[in-house]
Amino acid sequence: MPREYESTSLRDLLCGSISEAHVGQRLNVCGWVAKRREHGEHLAFLDIRDRSGVVQAVVEGSVDVKSEYVVRVTGTVTPRPEGTVNVKLSTGAVELSDCEVEVLSLAEVPPFQLDDRVEIDEQVRLRYRYLDIRRDEMQSNLRLRARVNTALRRAMDAQGFCEVETPLLWAPTPEGAREFVVPSRLNPGEFYVLPQSPQIAKQLLMVGGFDRYYQIARCLRDEDLRADRQFEFTQLDIEASFVSQDDVMGFVSEAVLDAAEVATGVRPGEIERMTWAHALDHYGTDKPDLRFAMTLQDLSSAFAATDVKAFSAPTVKALRVEGGASFSRSRLDELTEQAKGLGAKGLAWFRVTADGLDSPLARYLSGEETAAIAGVDGAANGDLILVVADEYELACHVLGAIRVTLGSPPVGEGPYRYVWVTEFPMFEGVDEDGHLQAAHHPFTMPHPEDLGLIETEPLKVRSQAYDLVLNGWELGSGSVRIHRADIQSRIFRALGISDDVAEVRFGFLLGAFRYGAPPHAGFAFGIDRLVAIFAGEDNIREVIAFPKTQSGADLMTGAPKSITERQLRDLRVRIDPKGK
């Protein structure tokens, strides 16, 4: 049945809503001519398309319309004659007969066909994005995204969160991701930046007493683009006061599970948890794809006293590839290249056969070593065992990447496997100045048990940071924030940020914290990625109306473009033609 909002001054209901319930009614529909099938001058069929679907209009006599003309059709809803029902069409049991067709707008021949019969080059799609998004697939992706947004807002509202908007013109904070810069006309030589995220703003909202904040926030980062990364992307951004990590994970779970239910029709059960150390050890990554097993096996003890040079390393990790014994030599070489590209010295392979291990390295192995490899993960004849020996983290990362290459199903396949990854390390490695680097951000609260290690064994300090991962995609991350000045200065000191520098960069935040900062924690996750997975798309451009290309261009508008001399003069900005 037509809903209230379908009816307008020009139309009575949407094309896709027409059904046998309307038989006998004379109705108006508006839409685009999707297809025209003419039978001489006596009979023509028009498929009229709007956002809801397609309905067939029958015109007695010829009709002067072409593909993509915008028309208003007045016709009588009639059951189709016997034998002409189209089961492939939701409206296929009926048609509009005795039609009058009013052309509302002419259309040139479109640059590509809008049916989904062939895949169109993305370059062409992006140049004519306004036509591309007329297609079913883009319509349903963007509408799915709208439903997800609605579900998220509803879930946050139901949990007592208050939506607050934060500025897009923000202050430069030379940390982390490269920022987009906006020159100030009123203050020549000075600049705003577009926020990488509302991180500091939302912490200030906590100081301001908004104890449950959320926002569907646009974030901007001037970093290289990827299938899952655009300059601008959208996060559900959350922050709450007087909460623990578990509280925040609960809020986020509620929102994500509600969105999942709306998007997929099934509400997942509770989201499982895994520590960062466990994820790295078993999956070789901090964003494990749990849709398939193929976990990394540790053979370090079996090779502790090995004579084989290739395996004398702190860590020896192995991966069982079911049925992989049939891999060609060139396939194995490709995998080896991949491993080397990721920093491994090599990749050892062993085919498991009835006669034992088949490998160039097999004859050098001791009995114990052979048994260890042949027994990896319940290996059977026909399997392939891949082995990397190296420093612990490198061995994990390399095999983890190969695990994904060999095992990962396409985006749209398999179950949805959500997982919280917790207890991230506080610091990771050192920068070129020898200072520790924050794994999450410098306001992250260390794990309470590890506070004593900050000065002594910083790399062992766990943080109260947590990621949400879905099918191998990092959806988002969050943390408990530091609200105590003493801990904050210890962290700054560990990161090599002096009091003076901290004051310059984050002075307003630290200042705010001096006026009564509640304990607080938060999270943010990428809506583009979540919707892409729900839509079964392997890149987020498919769920964004007007995305950029990998080189940052908008093929439709031509952005980025030069601006006029006048604009440059107003901004007191001069282009250096020699610069590159």
Add this chain to the structure above:
RNA sequence: GGACCUGUGGUGCAGCUCGGAGUGCACGCCGCCCUGUCAAGGCGGAGGUCGCGGGUUCAAAUCCCGUCAGGUCCGCCA
């Protein structure tokens, strides 16, 4: 900054390995025919600087070099 893949009428492909006339297929478009089609059908037709530039060659869509655009990835994304 780097690696790899792609670029051929409006669209999607084949042709490239092993150089020999812009050759082919499907869709779309234009014209004619057709009263129950729905990937309508039949007949006919138009439409191309083979991304761009250079080189090799008697001859380049094809081989080589460079370049541009799009994609995937590494670096980057606190």
